[in-house]
Amino acid sequence: MNKYKRQLREDYLLIILIIISSSNVTSNLSSSLTFLVASFIYITLIYIMRGGKITKSLMNITMVLSLLSIIYYFKFSIFHPLFTFRLFVYVYMAFMSVKILKLSFLPKLVNIVYILSLISLPLYSLQLVSFSNMFTLIESIQNSIPFLANDGGKYANILIWGIEGGGAELRNCGFMWEPGAFAAILLLPIMFELSNNKFKINMKLTVMIIALLTTLSTMGYIGLIVIFFYYYYNIGKNVFLLFLLIPISLVAMMFIIQLPFIKNKVLYQFESANYINSEEILSNKEHASFGRIGSAIMDYETWKKNPILGIGGHDEAIEFSSINKKNQTYINRTNGDTEYLVRFGVIGVILFLLFLKKSFKLIAGYYKVKGYLFFIVIILTLGFSNTILFTPLLLIFQLHHLTRISSKKKVNGFTS
Numbered sequence: 001m002n003k004y005k006r007q008l009r010e011d012y013l014l015i016i017l018i019i020i021s022s023s024n025v026t027s028n029l030s031s032s033l034t035f036l037v038a039s040f041i042y043i044t045l046i047y048i049m050r051g052g053k054i055t056k057s058l059m060n061i062t063m064v065l066s067l068l069s070i071i072y073y074f075k076f077s078i079f080h081p082l083f084t085f086r087l088f089v090y091v092y093m094a095f096m097s098v099k100i101l102k103l104s105f106l107p108k109l110v111n112i113v114y115i116l117s118l119i120s121l122p123l124y125s126l127q128l129v130s131f132s133n134m135f136t137l138i139e140s141i142q143n144s145i146p147f148l149a150n151d152g153g154k155y156a157n158i159l160i161w162g163i164e165g166g167g168a169e170l171r172n173c174g175f176m177w178e179p180g181a182f183a184a185i186l187l188l189p190i191m192f193e194l195s196n197n198k199f200k201i202n203m204k205l206t207v208m209i210i211a212l213l214t215t216l217s218t219m220g221y222i223g224l225i226v227i228f229f230y231y232y233y234n235i236g237k238n239v240f241l242l243f244l245l246i247p248i249s250l251v252a253m254m255f256i257i258q259l260p261f262i263k264n265k266v267l268y269q270f271e272s273a274n275y276i277n278s279e280e281i282l283s284n285k286e287h288a289s290f291g292r293i294g295s296a297i298m299d300y301e302t303w304k305k306n307p308i309l310g311i312g313g314h315d316e317a318i319e320f321s322s323i324n325k326k327n328q329t330y331i332n333r334t335n336g337d338t339e340y341l342v343r344f345g346v347i348g349v350i351l352f353l354l355f356l357k358k359s360f361k362l363i364a365g366y367y368k369v370k371g372y373l374f375f376i377v378i379i380l381t382l383g384f385s386n387t388i389l390f391t392p393l394l395l396i397f398q399l400h401h402l403t404r405i406s407s408k409k410k411v412n413g414f415t416s
Contacts, residue, residue, distance in 0.1 A: 010046055011101055015108055017042060018097060019185070020159070022391035023177055033085075040089050047096040057402055061091060072312035083313020094395035095402070102403045103366055105396065106192045113189040114204045116160060116175045117211035120182075123161050124172040124214050131169045138163050172214035183220025184382035186212045188397075191227055191375060195367040199235050219385035223378055230374035292335045292385055299338035303345070310345035336383035340390060352389070358401035 017039040069084050101108065127134045139156035155164045155177065162173040174182035190208050197205070212220050302311065333339050341349050356376050364372035379397070383389045 007050075011104065011108055012112065014043055014046060014097060014100065015105065015112055018093065018392045018396070019112070019175075021093070022388060022393035023181065036086075036089060040093055043093050043096050043100070046100055050100055052096060052099055058092075058095060061095060062088075065091060068309070068312070071309060072314065075309075076311075076314040078314065080313035087313075090390065090392050090395055091399075093392045094399050097392070097396055098399045098402055103363070105400075106363065107196065110189045110193050110196075110204065113186060114193075114208055117186065117208050120161050120172055120174045120211055121207070121214070127163055127172075128170065131163075131165070135163050135165065171216045172211065174211060174215070179215040180217045180219060180385050181388065183212050183215040183217035183223070184386045184388065185393075186215075187220070187223040187227070187378050187382055188375070191230065191378060192363075192367075194227070194231060195364075195369045199231055217385070219381060223381050226374060226377050226381060230371055233371045233374070234369050295333040295335035296338045299333065299335065299342045302342050303338070306342070306345060308345045309347055310341065310343045312343060333387060334385065336385070336387040336389045337380055339387045340383065343390060352398060355398040355401060359397055359399070362401050362403065 021036055021039050065088055069087070073079050097105065123134070135156055138158055138161070141158045142156050145158070154166045155162065155173075157163070157173070157175075157177070160175055162175065162177060164171070164173050164178055168179055171179035172182060173179050174186075176182040176185060186208050190205060190212070193202070193204050193208070209224070212224065340352065344352070353376065356379060357372070360372040360375040363375070364370070379389075379394070388394055
């Protein structure tokens, strides 16, 4: 029993480290890498303690990553140590986590997200009552923790919850770095819990859905519509009504877009795309953001020149259209789908989708549900608004098919 409890604590800590390693809550590059290395060492030790070995799959992964790194080096005649380091560490962390946790990863992830969502709701309520006082409080706590991010006044976090200004005063960041990312990380746990609970609403689902609504995230609301289709696809008996839901959902989406806080965000995305062919976006700014659509346009221009395997870590190859490159500064690209395409090219995207298909077919088989493609749609939906596809957390879902557990086999802790 003591061994089981110890392993349970180790598993939950592992998932928490994976989540933090996939977010932007550390204060600078140095502390971020330090935390990443510490997380990698912890996961490696747990992997060895649980009897993990250098398997054929791990050797194949190492050979593929090594070959990819060599190709990038000869293609651009420069070695990018930071990107190469992250490439290997992220994939190894995901691989070992999959082997350690197997399918028990899913309910444990749900439990963590549920508890942190529950914590966020009263704190968010206080944020609505007095934003300035809550920001001051969270920032003061944050300043006593050296490795936490501090951007000089716009964002403050204490790991379990964050608060953001600059237009996000009415939005819930949860435990992520911004509201959209919080919405993104809620979507899959909602689907997992919905599947595990046989499509019946319970306390966990109620809390996570309310938390998602408080993010005021356009992407999050679109994700909820996808989940609604997934829900009806599994419990609905009238196929005609399923098709009828499509125009109803489109009308609902148009209504949602007309809400002031959503409409302004959507208009900004289209307007930001017009800056692509202008130097205005970089004038008098330390950094610039093209938004989702603008990022996609910029990434497309880069991808056209590097279509097969992408650019890897060679960010110097990223196109800024007609922007004068001598004036370029830090560019914030927010479209994770096209960012992944630029990084790893068509071959990378094909493998990405193939691995997701294998993993979610396995997960759907265990849950005994239909519509594994809805999970992939959710991944692409959250990726459209967040550059988190190339992170340990999302890589776990790509490698989850390596568990190869029969749908008839019970996994310790799966129903916990």
